[in-house]
Amino acid sequence: MTDRTSAAAGGAGRAGSDGPARAANTARTAVVWDALSGLLEKLGRGGPLDVVDAGGGTGGAAVPLAELGHRVTVVEPSPDSLAALERRAAERGVRVRGVQGELGDLSGLFAPGSTDLVLVHNVLEYVDDPAAALGDVVGVVRPGGAVSVLAANAVAGALHRALGGHLTDARTLLGDAGGRWGETDPMPRRFTRSGLLELVERSGLTGASIRGVRVFTDLVPGQVWEGDAQAGRHLVELERAAAEHPELLGIASQLHVLAHRS
Ligand SMILES: C[S@@+](CC[C@H](N)C(=O)[O-])C[C@H]1O[C@@H](n2cnc3c(N)ncnc32)[C@H](O)[C@@H]1O
Numbered sequence: 001m002t003d004r005t006s007a008a009a010g011g012a013g014r015a016g017s018d019g020p021a022r023a024a025n026t027a028r029t030a031v032v033w034d035a036l037s038g039l040l041e042k043l044g045r046g047g048p049l050d051v052v053d054a055g056g057g058t059g060g061a062a063v064p065l066a067e068l069g070h071r072v073t074v075v076e077p078s079p080d081s082l083a084a085l086e087r088r089a090a091e092r093g094v095r096v097r098g099v100q101g102e103l104g105d106l107s108g109l110f111a112p113g114s115t116d117l118v119l120v121h122n123v124l125e126y127v128d129d130p131a132a133a134l135g136d137v138v139g140v141v142r143p144g145g146a147v148s149v150l151a152a153n154a155v156a157g158a159l160h161r162a163l164g165g166h167l168t169d170a171r172t173l174l175g176d177a178g179g180r181w182g183e184t185d186p187m188p189r190r191f192t193r194s195g196l197l198e199l200v201e202r203s204g205l206t207g208a209s210i211r212g213v214r215v216f217t218d219l220v221p222g223q224v225w226e227g228d229a230q231a232g233r234h235l236v237e238l239e240r241a242a243a244e245h246p247e248l249l250g251i252a253s254q255l256h257v258l259a260h261r262s
Pocket residue numbers: 054055056057058060061075076077078081101102103104120121122123126127128
């Protein structure tokens with residue numbers, strides 16, 4: 001990770017000296033930023049890229065990407081999120097274009113094959129038809145460009161539900177095609193590793209790589225922060241090491257896939 005990307009990731013290298021909340025957030029995002037860092041370098045060879053953050057919310061990824069010098073557009077249905085994005089970008093002194101719209105609007109907003117990279121982070125869970133939505137995304141990516149998908153892991157959802165004492169919910173989730181534990185589950189959909197990879201491959205993207213995100217950070221008890229100023233840094237290092245172990249994918253809260261348009 002370059003210094004600039006480390007800063008974008010929330011300063012992973014400084015995690016130990018920050019407050020617990022910030023350190024935990026850094027640990028949650030470090031693996032994704034590591035992967036994106038390598039991808040951005042490869043796609044742009046150091047130059048600015050055209051990036052679309054589809055369902056980009058308040059700009060948690062878009063603003064750091066703009067800080068790295070990329071031309072970023074957030075397509076987002078929520079006007080409140082777009083307003084928060086504008087404030088965040090202004091605070092950081094960068095420009096991010098915000099457009100109100102959904103994944104289904106991408107083809108009307110961008111020329112076919114005009115984008116270097118599209119982020120679809122924590123959004124496929126909320127759309128009616130993930131396959132159609134990903135198809136819309138792929139249409140605006142240039143040949144050789146890439147898509148970054150981050151999505152909730154159904155298996156980890158069951159693990160966390162069981163650890164919270166909700167054993168029948170965990171059982172329900174494991175048998176549910178949408179990866180939900182019940183009608184009151186606030187998450188509309190979760191994905192299995194194989195299901196997400198199949199979705200990505202069926203969309204026409206190739207060369208998919210997958211890594212587990214938040215393998216340990218959501219599991220370690222709060223006491224880990226007490227009396228250990230280095231806990232944040234150690235957690236980041238642990239998450240990075242865990243991402244290298246495909247066996248740990250199953251318990252990662254999120255699955256991160258990078259794939260290319262051929
Ligand atoms: C959990 S938030 C994720 C925000 C951001 N991508 C992130 O990772 O922090 C889900 C976002 O998806 C947006 N969203 C929901 N349905 C969408 C759709 N059909 N097309 C695009 N965005 C959508 C929501 O408004 C919300 O901002």
